[in-house]
Amino acid sequence: xNVVDLNTLASPLTLEDAQAIAAADSVRADxxxxxxxYALGIAHAMGKRAIVTGGALPYDDASAPxxxxxxxxxxxxxHAAVLKGVVDAAAIEPPxxxxxxxxxxxxxxxxxxxxLDALAAAPSIGRTALRRFVRELAKSERYPDAEKLKEFLVxxxxxx
Numbered sequence: 001x002n003v004v005d006l007n008t009l010a011s012p013l014t015l016e017d018a019q020a021i022a023a024a025d026s027v028r029a030d031x032x033x034x035x036x037x038y039a040l041g042i043a044h045a046m047g048k049r050a051i052v053t054g055g056a057l058p059y060d061d062a063s064a065p066x067x068x069x070x071x072x073x074x075x076x077x078x079h080a081a082v083l084k085g086v087v088d089a090a091a092i093e094p095p096x097x098x099x100x101x102x103x104x105x106x107x108x109x110x111x112x113x114x115x116l117d118a119l120a121a122a123p124s125i126g127r128t129a130l131r132r133f134v135r136e137l138a139k140s141e142r143y144p145d146a147e148k149l150k151e152f153l154v155x156x157x158x159x160x
Contacts (some may be wrong), residue, residue, distance in 0.1 A: 023033075092133055
């Protein structure tokens with residue numbers, strides 16, 4: 001398997017670096033070095049598998065060596081910016097962010113699949129985290145079913 005270590009590439013990336021990523025089966029990146037994020041985005045656009053190390057690794061993969069995680073790109077980027085432009089990122093606490101990422105709720109378009117009752121019932125999501133998120137969601141006016149959201153807020157005693 002051909003693996004390209006993104007931390008060894010030039011900054012800024014060269015044509016040869018992009019060709020190396022294109023020829024690779026997967027890429028490896030140490031997230032402790034923020035310069036790799038651009039190359040990671042290029043690898044994502046090319047459909048490459050990512051093996052990441054360093055930083056906080058929010059997912060665990062038994063197939064990865066100790067200290068590493070194999071992340072699907074959707075989960076990797078969702079962990080950084082769930083629902084960017086819809087909800088203030090500071091209002092999305094890690095348990096809510098992880099829930100949304102795990103359920104593929106990554107953009108405003110995905111909100112139509114968000115089951116608010118299932119979100120509220122998730123054992124990892126506390127009342128405060130839930131309140132902060134749904135308040136911001138209501139303020140954004142981007143939830144596709146305003147009446148359903150309003151009913152959920154009233155039933156849960158959450159005031160916007």
